[in-house]
Amino acid sequence: MDPLNCDQQRVREVNAALRALPAGGEARIVHPRGRHNLAVGLADPLSITVEGNAGYFLGGLGGRADGTGPDIVVDGFVGWSVGENLMGGSIRVRGSASQSAGSSAHGGTVMVEGDASLRAGISLKGGTVAIAGDAGAMAGFMAQAGTILIGGDAGHGLGDSIYEAVIYVGGSIASLGADARQEELTDDDVLVVKRLVAHTGFDHIDPTRVRRVGSARQLYHFSSHHHGSY
């Protein structure tokens, strides 16, 4: 298949061509020039390379509930909400990601080889967001389920209002958000991070030396002591 050329084709045409690929198909997208919504809504396992910088929502809504889906590599940086609402498959960003990387992802893996801006993994619902570098403020905000791995430093308000998602941080934490707490790292945690490091190739992260951040569960649990307030 000839490369899909964003200088000659509209985003809808590019996405329609991707949608028409048989499962297992491969495609290259050239000259993306920061265009939004590239390679969104693709259910089948595909191998897609984006040769340049992409805009918002790259690969969003991709994959199926069983965790399968396209594997997308971006050889550049991406704008807001890469892999938003991802269901399966993977997205690897060779550069950095702007805000809300992997927001609301139910499954699949969003990998960022550079840094991620604010609110990475916001409202995560079961997917995995792995960042090799630093994460901006409020990573994991209201994340309900899933795993966030930050190889570098985490910004302020980490895990604010987090539910049952878990965050692992290799570097420092500027501050924890409301109801987030640092927890003991168990052998199971080390195993989870070890597998993630193997999967992502982020082998500068030492699975035995990350910090685990989870929910103190004080914000979202009802308490019979407070029944008068409800």
Add this chain to the structure above:
Amino acid sequence: MATGPPAGRPEAGGHTVCGVIGLLLKDPALEPELGSLVTPMIEALSDRGPDSSGIALYSRTEGSGDDGWRVSLASDRPVDWSAVCDAVVGRFRAVARPLPSGALLEVTDVQAEEVMAHVAEQWPEVRTVATGRRVVVIKDTGRPEDTARSVGLSRWGGYLAVAHTRMATESAVTLLHSHPFVPAPDLCVVHNGSFSNYASVRRSLQSRGVRFDSDNDSEVAARLLAERLGSGDDLEEATRWIMKELDGFFTLVITTTEGMSVVRDAFACKPAVVAETDRYVAVASEYRALAHLPDIGGADVFEPQPEEVYTWTH
């Protein structure tokens, strides 16, 4: 063209999706290309703000020394701009250029007040949207790329441009509500975002004698900035007052004859991307508005951090 809300109905001023653009040239060799570099930036962000737009261009005065004073006129009512220009040129030492929805005058600074008074008397519907030694401002309603095309923007030169594409969500789509706001000579402010407490800040500014051209929330930030700069603050200090006094979301691009500043709110709710090379500094709401710039592949591309004031001087 919208002419404003029904009489007596208060307007709110917020707008949440807009495009902001700034381009400061470091390399004088690029100056003839300013308009052709900015036009694709405006086209790329037209969808963020299809209602109206404004473009400010800064350039040096050619030849005529440093007593030139530029006056940018506009109106939301139909005006015979050629007649305005003819009248000014016939009466004063001036150069005048009619535009589809305004006119640009270059007069001597000693005559500027007299020229503006004359225009206001003859054409009361005409508003001065900018004055200064370096800046001209073009505003119009309708698709921003159409406005850029209608004035032949790609042929304009200069060393600094700031532009705005507006999607009004609460206040009227008029030329006078359009950015950039120019609250003092050569000072331009464009804003993507919304302020919530702008009415009370406006009241306090008005009580100190500050006059407003519109009920737009962004104009409040612009007037506050001008007041602080007028009282001796530098640009960074003045910008900190916006963060202190106003609640809301913003990416602001602020320009003076000296250069350009960018600042985002504490939560970075509104996007901004900067690209810098040794030839230019560009800022836009989205990277796709920068993708065409020369040697963008070699540029330092980054997002401004929340509440950090970035300033580049010419």
